[in-house]
Amino acid sequence: xxxxxxxxxxAIAIQLDDWRKRADAALAAALxxxxxxxxxxxxxxxxxxxxxxxxxxxxxVYAAGxxxxxxxxxxxxxxxxxxxxxxxSLVHDDxxxxxxxxxxxxxxxxxxxxxxxxxxxxxxxLQPLAFAVLAATPVNDTRRVALLAELADAAGARGMCGGQAxxxxxxxxxxxxxxxxxxxxxxxxxxxxxxxxPSRRLGFLERLHAMKTGALLRAAIRLGAITADAAAPxxxxxxxxxxxxxxxxxxxxxxxxxxxxxxxxxxxxGKDAAQDKITFPALIGVDASRERLRQLxxxxxxxxxxLPGDTAPLAxxxxxxxxxxx
Amino acid sequence: xxxxxxxxxxAIAIQLDDWRKRADAALAAALxxxxxxxxxxxxxxxxxxxxxxxxxxxxxVYAAGxxxxxxxxxxxxxxxxxxxxxxxSLVHDDxxxxxxxxxxxxxxxxxxxxxxxxxxxxxxxLQPLAFAVLAATPVNDTRRVALLAELADAAGARGMCGGQAxxxxxxxxxxxxxxxxxxxxxxxxxxxxxxxxPSRRLGFLERLHAMKTGALLRAAIRLGAITADAAAPxxxxxxxxxxxxxxxxxxxxxxxxxxxxxxxxxxxxGKDAAQDKITFPALIGVDASRERLRQLxxxxxxxxxxLPGDTAPLAxxxxxxxxxxx
Numbered sequence: 001x002x003x004x005x006x007x008x009x010x011a012i013a014i015q016l017d018d019w020r021k022r023a024d025a026a027l028a029a030a031l032x033x034x035x036x037x038x039x040x041x042x043x044x045x046x047x048x049x050x051x052x053x054x055x056x057x058x059x060x061v062y063a064a065g066x067x068x069x070x071x072x073x074x075x076x077x078x079x080x081x082x083x084x085x086x087x088x089s090l091v092h093d094d095x096x097x098x099x100x101x102x103x104x105x106x107x108x109x110x111x112x113x114x115x116x117x118x119x120x121x122x123x124x125x126l127q128p129l130a131f132a133v134l135a136a137t138p139v140n141d142t143r144r145v146a147l148l149a150e151l152a153d154a155a156g157a158r159g160m161c162g163g164q165a166x167x168x169x170x171x172x173x174x175x176x177x178x179x180x181x182x183x184x185x186x187x188x189x190x191x192x193x194x195x196x197x198p199s200r201r202l203g204f205l206e207r208l209h210a211m212k213t214g215a216l217l218r219a220a221i222r223l224g225a226i227t228a229d230a231a232a233p234x235x236x237x238x239x240x241x242x243x244x245x246x247x248x249x250x251x252x253x254x255x256x257x258x259x260x261x262x263x264x265x266x267x268x269x270g271k272d273a274a275q276d277k278i279t280f281p282a283l284i285g286v287d288a289s290r291e292r293l294r295q296l297x298x299x300x301x302x303x304x305x306x307l308p309g310d311t312a313p314l315a316x317x318x319x320x321x322x323x324x325x326x
Numbered sequence: 327x328x329x330x331x332x333x334x335x336x337a338i339a340i341q342l343d344d345w346r347k348r349a350d351a352a353l354a355a356a357l358x359x360x361x362x363x364x365x366x367x368x369x370x371x372x373x374x375x376x377x378x379x380x381x382x383x384x385x386x387v388y389a390a391g392x393x394x395x396x397x398x399x400x401x402x403x404x405x406x407x408x409x410x411x412x413x414x415s416l417v418h419d420d421x422x423x424x425x426x427x428x429x430x431x432x433x434x435x436x437x438x439x440x441x442x443x444x445x446x447x448x449x450x451x452l453q454p455l456a457f458a459v460l461a462a463t464p465v466n467d468t469r470r471v472a473l474l475a476e477l478a479d480a481a482g483a484r485g486m487c488g489g490q491a492x493x494x495x496x497x498x499x500x501x502x503x504x505x506x507x508x509x510x511x512x513x514x515x516x517x518x519x520x521x522x523x524p525s526r527r528l529g530f531l532e533r534l535h536a537m538k539t540g541a542l543l544r545a546a547i548r549l550g551a552i553t554a555d556a557a558a559p560x561x562x563x564x565x566x567x568x569x570x571x572x573x574x575x576x577x578x579x580x581x582x583x584x585x586x587x588x589x590x591x592x593x594x595x596g597k598d599a600a601q602d603k604i605t606f607p608a609l610i611g612v613d614a615s616r617e618r619l620r621q622l623x624x625x626x627x628x629x630x631x632x633l634p635g636d637t638a639p640l641a642x643x644x645x646x647x648x649x650x651x652x
Contacts (some may be wrong), residue, residue: 034483037537041483041491092450097442116423117494120446124418124453125487131457132478141467148474152458157360157367161451165367168443211363 012316016059019079019313022072023058024050026080030133034125044114044122045129049087053105054324056249056317057082057220063313064224064238077137078147078223081130085155086216088126091119093164127155139227146226154219163212170208171277198283205278206247213253214246221245234307241303241314248296249321251289254279258286260325297322338642342385345405345639348398349384350376352406356459360451370440370448371455375413379431380650382575382643383408383546389639390550390564403463404473404549407456411481412542414452417445419490453481465553472552480545489538496534497603524609531604532573539579540572547571560633567629567640574622575647577615580605584612586651623648 027049035042058079065075094101094109095116102112111119134147153159221242225235258281280289300318304311353375361368384405391401420427420435421442428438437445460473479485547568551561584607606615626644630637 034488037483037488038491038495040495041488045483089450092446095446097446118491120418120421120423121487121491121494124415124449125483125491127450127453128478128482128487131474132482135471135475135478141471145461145467145470145474148457148471149461152454152461156454156458157363157371157451161447161454162360162363162367165364165444165447165451168447169364169366 008312009316012312015313016063016316019059019062020055022062022076023055023079023083026058026076026133027083030080030084030129033132034129040114040118041121041125044110044118045126047107047113048091048110048122048126049084053083053087055083056321057086057216059317060217060220060314061224061227063317064221065228066224067238067307067309067311067314068225068228068230068234069309070224070228074137074139074227075224077133078227081134081147081151082216082220082223084126084130084133085151085160088123088130089160089164089216091123091126095119098168137227143226143229147223150219150222150226154215159211159215159219160213163208163210163215166204166208167212167277170204201278202283205280205283208278209250210243210246213250214243217246217249218242237303237306241300241318244296244299244303245318245321248293248300248318251280251293251296252321252324254281255286255289256325293322334638335642338638341639342389342642345385345388346381348388348402349381349405349409352402352459353409356406356410356455359458360455366440366444367447367451370436370444371452373433373439374417374436374448374452375410379409379413381409382647383412383542385643386543386546386640387550387553389643390547391554392550393564393633393635393637393640394551394554394556394560395635396550396554400463400465400553401550403459404553407460407473407477408542408546408549410452410456410459411477411486414449414456415486415490415542417449417452421445424494463553469552469555473549476545476548476552480541485537485541485545486539489534489536489541492530492534493538493603496530527604528609531606531609534604535576536569536572539576540569543572543575544568563629563632567626567644570622570625570629571644571647574619574626574644577606577619577622578647578650580607581612581615582651619648
């Protein structure tokens with residue numbers, strides 16, 4: 001998926017960097033729109049949103065919308081909205097009752113920099129801000145409703161929250177209960193990650209991540225397509241791309257936790273093993289995980305080949321997902 | 327605001343009870359729409375939503391919509407949506423890092439019945455479900471967007487979450503920091519509840535509750551008006567009614583905490599004083615609080631007199647707010 005022409009690759013990098021700046025500006029504007037209430041809450045919301053981050057999801061909104069011919073200014077709201085949901089989820093995931101992480105993007109997590117109550121409320125307030133931003137997107141009302149419905153579905157029990165709940169149920173994170181190495185808790189047979197059959201465990205792991213991280217990545221791409229009013233075959237090809245990208249994103253994340261140190265990662269490394277999480281390297285091994293990444297890269301390339309528009313920025317985001325080192 | 331004719335009063339009570347059943351059915355349908363993911367998460371969401379509750383906010387949606395001539399079936403979604411947001415806020419407010427309450431509506435709170443991680447996630451998943459339900463409301467897309475924007479604003483930093491943050495900042499609930507009787511923390515001068523000047527403290531308390539509980543009660547009434555596509559003067563009169571009702575609701579809540587026992591209240595009584603919360607009885611006394619309730623009842627009656635439609639159910643909800651004993 002690499003772009004052979006160096007000047008073309010440079011142009012794509014500049015394009016992505018420009019979109020990242022647009023997303024940051026849209027996020028700042030969204031936070032400004034709720035200024036003037038409780039200062040601690042606003043500071044915590046800003047901390048959660050504005051201190052770094054790769055802006056992968058906003059970039060996917062712009063790149064998908066661009067591939068479908070959307071005007072850039074119609075993509076700012078959807079780009080900000082999906083990042084607001086992502087940011088809130090990180091704040092809540094880091095809470096002591098969840099992953100209990102003190103470090104995120106090289107910064108103290110919100111409950112460490114502020115306090116737990118403020119972190120809960122900041123996450124709670126970032127979520128409706130995402131929907132408020134979408135409701136103000138400068139497209140027609142039919143598309144606005146489609147954008148809102150898409151994000152609501154991706155963020156909820158059938159998407160991100162459901163995936164996080166599967167993770168909590170499978171690993172015991174959050175309940176304070178220690179599990180043995182297989183993560184098996186006979187009191188929760190429904191969790192599905194508990195069977196000793198490796199293929200069943202792999203299926204569970206893929207389903208977990210398709211919801212926990214995949215749903216929001218796919219929503220980012222779909223928001224771009226909805227904003228552009230893309231045709232059904234285009235949307236299907238983008239869904240194929242999104243599915244492969246989501247899975248690749250998580251496999252790469254699991255590999256990074258094994259390979260990287262905390263300084264590079266900007267968050268605590270080696271936590272997955274310490275927390276007895278089910279991961280792709282733990283389940284199928286490091287080499288097989290890397291082979292899966294190569295297969296997913298090929299799937300992304302195939303999916304993009306079916307699209308009529310300029311897919312080079314999407315391809316570059318796929319490449320970064322596979323090759324990222326932090 | 328009482329209805330003099332007993333048969334008319336009975337008819338209104340039957341109407342409200344019918345709407346409560348409609349709301350319960352709409353809530354059950356909303357929860358069914360996300361069935362099939364992680365069983366613990368779904369059970370926690372159901373626990374939060376389906377075990378009782380007066381359904382005050384859904385009833386306000388129906389009563390306001392009815393006053394403006396909306397068809398009942400268009401009000402089911404907005405009624406369920408506002409209650410889903412209310413239910414999620416209770417789950418998070420009850421968390422150990424917030425109010426740390428073990429009892430709600432006479433039942434164990436979600437983090438007690440399940441665990442903290444599941445309670446956080448159940449709240450997080452109930453919120454987007456509210457927006458998903460609104461997006462599917464059978465009205466035109468322009469009204470749908472208006473409904474979504476209204477609820478997003480009311481639930482966020484300028485509304486419910488902002489009010490909760492003001493409460494946390496003023497009383498120290500959630501931070502684990504003890505405050506003296508005045509609730510004064512010199513490190514947070516902006517909280518506004520700290521000045522010794524009683525009138526300034528009263529202004530702060532009213533602002534806090536206008537956001538914390540008032541915003542969602544007002545949103546309920548507005549959702550009904552938006553669904554009915556009510557004219558601007560009608561909406562202004564309903565906003566007047568909503569403002570008085572929201573404040574009355576909180577004053578009554580504060581009085582109940584002083585007067586009632588836990589069995590009647592269905593939650594732990596006397597907590598406000600124990601937690602050093604600023605309340606109307608603590609600030610202006612019990613008698614003056616009751617006098618404020620009488621004034622607010624008159625304001626509600628005046629506001630409803632300006633409306634053309636059948637306002638009897640709204641008047642009855644105002645009366646119940648003033649006179650409720652649980």
